[in-house]
Amino acid sequence: GGSLDHGVGIGYSTWRTYPNHKKYFLQGQAVPQAHVVIKVTHYKIGKARLFAQGKRRYDRKQSGFGGQTKPIFYKKAKTTKKITLRLECTVCKYKMQFKLKAMQALRTWW
Numbered sequence: 001g002g003s004l005d006h007g008v009g010i011g012y013s014t015w016r017t018y019p020n021h022k023k024y025f026l027q028g029q030a031v032p033q034a035h036v037v038i039k040v041t042h043y044k045i046g047k048a049r050l051f052a053q054g055k056r057r058y059d060r061k062q063s064g065f066g067g068q069t070k071p072i073f074y075k076k077a078k079t080t081k082k083i084t085l086r087l088e089c090t091v092c093k094y095k096m097q098f099k100l101k102a103m104q105a106l107r108t109w110w
Contacts, residue, residue, distance in 0.1 A: 015105040018085070026089060036091050040108060043084035043097060080104050 024038045048055065061069045080102040087096045100106070 014080075014103065015107065016100070016103050017107050017109050018100075020108045021090075022087075024087065024089075026092075026094065036089055039088045039090055041086045041088070042106065042108070043086045 018040060020040055021037050022040055023035045025033070025035050027033050058070065081104075082102050083100040083106045085098045085100065087098055088094070
């Protein structure tokens, strides 16, 4: 065997490669039913808003004396995450998301 560990026999793959561009059948969008090239990128979580209701409530509860008021989670058990891909049509800019199985890393290529 080579130096690449594909995670055989452990229920998930440790890493995977995925194409940057892919042909995809778009139905009922701005493009008439056709196979179009879509751009594939990682989905990234946006910056948390300071004035979201939960954040306001948490900050209000934390203020003043009394120390930490909510539990902080320390006992992390999972070593992998389910990867979400963001697909964007190169013709009509229609965006959708696609979820892959659990893995430690994903690399796009092409």
